[in-house]
Amino acid sequence: MAQDFSKVTMIGLGYIGLPTAALLAKNNIHVHGVDINQTVVDTINRGEIHIVEPELNEYVADAVKRGFLKASTKAAESDVYVIVVPTPFKGEHEPDISYVEAATKGIIPLLKEGDLYIIESTSPIGTTEKMQSLIYSERPELKGKVYIAYCPERVLPGNVMYELEHNDRVLGGVDPESTEKAISFYRNFCKSELHSTNARTAEMCKLTENASRDAQIAFANELSLICDKADINVWELIELANKHPRVNILQPGCGVGGHCIAVDPWFIVSDYPMEARLIGKAREINNHKSFWCAEKIENEKLKFELKHGRKPKVAIMGLAFKPDIDDLRESPAKYIAQKVMQSENDGNIMVVEPNIEDHGVFKLTNYQEAYKGADIIAFLVAHKEFKALEYNNDKVILDFCGVFKK
Ligand code: SAJ
Numbered sequence: 001m002a003q004d005f006s007k008v009t010m011i012g013l014g015y016i017g018l019p020t021a022a023l024l025a026k027n028n029i030h031v032h033g034v035d036i037n038q039t040v041v042d043t044i045n046r047g048e049i050h051i052v053e054p055e056l057n058e059y060v061a062d063a064v065k066r067g068f069l070k071a072s073t074k075a076a077e078s079d080v081y082v083i084v085v086p087t088p089f090k091g092e093h094e095p096d097i098s099y100v101e102a103a104t105k106g107i108i109p110l111l112k113e114g115d116l117y118i119i120e121s122t123s124p125i126g127t128t129e130k131m132q133s134l135i136y137s138e139r140p141e142l143k144g145k146v147y148i149a150y151c152p153e154r155v156l157p158g159n160v161m162y163e164l165e166h167n168d169r170v171l172g173g174v175d176p177e178s179t180e181k182a183i184s185f186y187r188n189f190c191k192s193e194l195h196s197t198n199a200r201t202a203e204m205c206k207l208t209e210n211a212s213r214d215a216q217i218a219f220a221n222e223l224s225l226i227c228d229k230a231d232i233n234v235w236e237l238i239e240l241a242n243k244h245p246r247v248n249i250l251q252p253g254c255g256v257g258g259h260c261i262a263v264d265p266w267f268i269v270s271d272y273p274m275e276a277r278l279i280g281k282a283r284e285i286n287n288h289k290s291f292w293c294a295e296k297i298e299n300e301k302l303k304f305e306l307k308h309g310r311k312p313k314v315a316i317m318g319l320a321f322k323p324d325i326d327d328l329r330e331s332p333a334k335y336i337a338q339k340v341m342q343s344e345n346d347g348n349i350m351v352v353e354p355n356i357e358d359h360g361v362f363k364l365t366n367y368q369e370a371y372k373g374a375d376i377i378a379f380l381v382a383h384k385e386f387k388a389l390e391y392n393n394d395k396v397i398l399d400f401c402g403v404f405k406k
Helices: 017-026 038-045 056-065 098-110 127-138 160-166 176-186 199-230 234-241 264-271 277-308 332-343 367-373
Strands: 007-011 030-034 069-072 080-083 116-119 147-150 169-173 194-198 314-317 349-352 376-379 396-399
Touching: 007 017, 007 098, 017 030, 017 056, 017 069, 017 160, 038 056, 038 069, 056 069, 056 160, 080 098, 098 116, 098 127, 116 127, 116 176, 127 147, 127 199, 147 176, 147 199, 169 176, 169 199, 176 194, 194 199, 199 234, 199 264, 199 277, 264 277, 277 314, 277 332, 277 376, 277 396, 314 332, 314 367, 332 349, 349 367
Parallel strands: 007 030, 007 080, 030 069, 080 116, 116 147, 169 194, 314 349, 314 376, 376 396
Antiparallel strands: 147 169
């Protein structure tokens, strides 16, 4: 391993920072991990983890045991600084880069000539250049003497350890020397191709990837509304259309969730509102789909009551933001469940999420019990447990995510 990468400070030990730190440590690079949360720091220093991600546990336990990973609430002098902190919204949909800024300010006093500073956090266009100005305004003597680059990740939760090593990456420096330096750093643990560009293109590339997926899902969701009105099975329609050699439509669902796809497109829309019309519309369509699902459940409840003279029992199947995970962040299913519970909370609604034990707000019911006991079944997430259920003609089944599409 190159001598000048022997010590790395990783700021932010969350869903991306911790796996990246653990992978670096596996490659015998000393990582000083920093997080503002003392409990997170203590957990990691015990060789344990605070997030759910397959294999990560073993990586962290081994890294801590071998002395290659140590967590702290304070940054330490290193050769490389990697910023992996959240970039949430402020106001309506404006990106908030204050965590990136705070993390950068924290390491500015530690920087020395020849160091490499990297941002991995999803960031609006121009953030890396802004941080470059911030660094040089406080340390003018370092101007042109540190390497600064933007290097986004593109891993899929649930498969992070594999994808961190094997996904191609796009790396963009503020100058060609920074790009080169970043590439030689990532070579230490990436087995994939590393593509060089400038910082602005790399920032936009990350946003583009997620905005592109969002727009494609919006197309599928729009089709699902048309098909509902036109009495066409949307799953069959998409399967048939995808037989065309150049058509590849994604799947409709109850909306788009998670902390990336439902968020990142707004970073483009917020800065380029006049130009990013399709990207903004896709966000609206995907958000509207969740609202539409909640309305559909309400309508079915009313129809049932009129027909049977009693209130129906309703099963809300799934709360996670996508199948087979326990992550409820920005979950459209959770939003729909909340909306349905708002209008009625007299024990007729059963909420199911097989991937979590219990929840602070929802009282959870076993999925088989709920399926058996309910009159109306609303499938919000296509978890594998649900796909194994037998279709029951006696029930009103609202299949928003294609559980029974076969
Ligand atoms: N979804 C659909 N229909 C589909 C596919 C997905 O409705 O056909 C929904 C899911 O149910 C979920 C949402 O979209 O609610 C997002 O899920 P996802 O699996 O598409 O993506 P994420 O959010 O888990 O991870 C994405 C990935 N980006 C792309 O695929 C372009 C991942 O590679 C990124 O690293 C990650 O965002 C990130 O961190 O940015």
